[in-house]
Amino acid sequence: MKLPSKVKIVDVGxxxxxxxxxxxxxxxxKIGLVHRLQDAGLxxxxxxxxxxxKWVPQMADNAEVMAGIQRKPGVRYSVLTPNMKGFxxxxxxxxxxxxxxxxxxEAFSQRNINCSIEESIERFAPVVEAAKxxxxxxxxxxxxxxxxxxxxxxxxxxxxxxxxxxxxxxVQHIGVADTIGVGTPVKVQRAMEAALKHYxxxxxSGHFHDTYGQALGNTLATLEMGVWQYDTSSxxxxxxxxxxGATGNVATEDVVYMLHGMGIETGIDLDKLIDAGKxxxxxxxxxxxxxxxxxxxxxxxx
Amino acid sequence: MKLPSKVKIVDVGxxxxxxxxxxxxxxxxKIGLVHRLQDAGLxxxxxxxxxxxKWVPQMADNAEVMAGIQRKPGVRYSVLTPNMKGFxxxxxxxxxxxxxxxxxxEAFSQRNINCSIEESIERFAPVVEAAKxxxxxxxxxxxxxxxxxxxxxxxxxxxxxxxxxxxxxxVQHIGVADTIGVGTPVKVQRAMEAALKHYxxxxxSGHFHDTYGQALGNTLATLEMGVWQYDTSSxxxxxxxxxxGATGNVATEDVVYMLHGMGIETGIDLDKLIDAGKxxxxxxxxxxxxxxxxxxxxxxxx
Numbered sequence: 001m002k003l004p005s006k007v008k009i010v011d012v013g014x015x016x017x018x019x020x021x022x023x024x025x026x027x028x029x030k031i032g033l034v035h036r037l038q039d040a041g042l043x044x045x046x047x048x049x050x051x052x053x054k055w056v057p058q059m060a061d062n063a064e065v066m067a068g069i070q071r072k073p074g075v076r077y078s079v080l081t082p083n084m085k086g087f088x089x090x091x092x093x094x095x096x097x098x099x100x101x102x103x104x105x106e107a108f109s110q111r112n113i114n115c116s117i118e119e120s121i122e123r124f125a126p127v128v129e130a131a132k133x134x135x136x137x138x139x140x141x142x143x144x145x146x147x148x149x150x151x152x153x154x155x156x157x158x159x160x161x162x163x164x165x166x167x168x169x170x171v172q173h174i175g176v177a178d179t180i181g182v183g184t185p186v187k188v189q190r191a192m193e194a195a196l197k198h199y200x201x202x203x204x205s206g207h208f209h210d211t212y213g214q215a216l217g218n219t220l221a222t223l224e225m226g227v228w229q230y231d232t233s234s235x236x237x238x239x240x241x242x243x244x245g246a247t248g249n250v251a252t253e254d255v256v257y258m259l260h261g262m263g264i265e266t267g268i269d270l271d272k273l274i275d276a277g278k279x280x281x282x283x284x285x286x287x288x289x290x291x292x293x294x295x296x297x298x299x300x301x302x
Numbered sequence: 303m304k305l306p307s308k309v310k311i312v313d314v315g316x317x318x319x320x321x322x323x324x325x326x327x328x329x330x331x332k333i334g335l336v337h338r339l340q341d342a343g344l345x346x347x348x349x350x351x352x353x354x355x356k357w358v359p360q361m362a363d364n365a366e367v368m369a370g371i372q373r374k375p376g377v378r379y380s381v382l383t384p385n386m387k388g389f390x391x392x393x394x395x396x397x398x399x400x401x402x403x404x405x406x407x408e409a410f411s412q413r414n415i416n417c418s419i420e421e422s423i424e425r426f427a428p429v430v431e432a433a434k435x436x437x438x439x440x441x442x443x444x445x446x447x448x449x450x451x452x453x454x455x456x457x458x459x460x461x462x463x464x465x466x467x468x469x470x471x472x473v474q475h476i477g478v479a480d481t482i483g484v485g486t487p488v489k490v491q492r493a494m495e496a497a498l499k500h501y502x503x504x505x506x507s508g509h510f511h512d513t514y515g516q517a518l519g520n521t522l523a524t525l526e527m528g529v530w531q532y533d534t535s536s537x538x539x540x541x542x543x544x545x546x547g548a549t550g551n552v553a554t555e556d557v558v559y560m561l562h563g564m565g566i567e568t569g570i571d572l573d574k575l576i577d578a579g580k581x582x583x584x585x586x587x588x589x590x591x592x593x594x595x596x597x598x599x600x601x602x603x604x
Binding site: 003181182183184185186187210211212213214216217219220221247251254257258260261262263290291292294295 | 305483484485486487488489512513514515516518519521522523549553556559560562563564565592593594596597
């Protein structure tokens, strides 16, 4: 086991999480969440998405949220930019990083963006170029890296293809995302190995959903490969659009609990992190979707 | 990684699960659950406990439940027997196996049974002897093997002590139980290594609670050591007596989903297993406490 001694967590709750929540969340609450996350020690936060409000009304306040954050030195603020128009809109918000994405499933690509995998990545080339010209770091997300809601299992070769295409257009870091949470330890290791053919271990991260309860096992399986960067979502924010009522992103709290228990540093204060998750969950009028948070909040109440 | 190719699951839902449920469950429902579990392919089921109904009223129907089961060839039915009186009462029910238990925490032992760890194990000696004289297999459970609600972290040396004492009195198989679910991968590996000093890999099992969401990571961490026997609970039955509202035993469904995804055989039909969990959850008027079950039931409903 070549477990890393430190892990970097990117909290994607404000974007990937809240984007999948039904109830609208005001900009000031989103800003409050970002402030609590950075205060808990998160060093990167995926804040919002610059995408048409017609498609994603939850993120229509993107510029307002970005402008309202009191930035903390050493923290990176990233935003999703699906196209040139989104990138141009994002620019004024001065993100440290933009995120572009491509699916490793041909069926998903065709059904969702009406083009092939290759075409979908090519379309990002000018966005990547513009970002780099503006000194903005570019992260790529490979969605459906293990399974797809339309075509079922996804072969590692597809992940390798997307990684290669992203490398070609200049994407600097990639995330291997099990968007529908169907992955299990050996499968995610194969997907990760495929991506590692084009990116080094320091330029790759894992993004696991907990829909089938597998995210922590998948995190452990990839930690053992030396992966040390993970996307997680405070309070397990975000559902799964393909399985109503099911869990989406793995909760940051559960991952941090595991890492700290293993003696792996994250720089995160678990108690403050739990407060951040409780803050947004209280607003959404429900309990955090995190078992570690549930157990710790119960203990606090005793 | 020396992953096993087959895993044996012992479903402890009818006993460890239902014992921690508030609402009383009639014997016929318990029997219905056992029948559904064996029909789903489970080959061992922890059915009930022969303990004073004054302490555990939920298990007062132990003899009735055992008598009502239509036994299936190849399936083992185990029962908990905390003392000689319990063992004698259990004998008429013809269990294939009895379970005795000791805590790896001195504080837990003192607070719960008013004696030292050593004394608590010695008290089982006549039970073990009587069981073996009756050709009944004896399984030992080492509770609080990673953490204790009273003394916090539990050292691997304590686990080794209990394993040694159990070996001395003739216990044939031991389970390493993270009763309060605080364990994380490296810690459970250490606890397992300690137990392995006195028992072979074929005579040991893992019993992980999902209170902090760590059970699947802990299962994977011990699978990698070659452990191939696990206790789990259908529908995640059973809460945690030390953290109200928190999760107890890991759901059988989540573990089976992971194992099958890893290509590891269990002999269990996941769909039938989900039906079994839904049967008891419907009776308890709630949803199964299993993410895999939630996701699969949602998909079925679409």
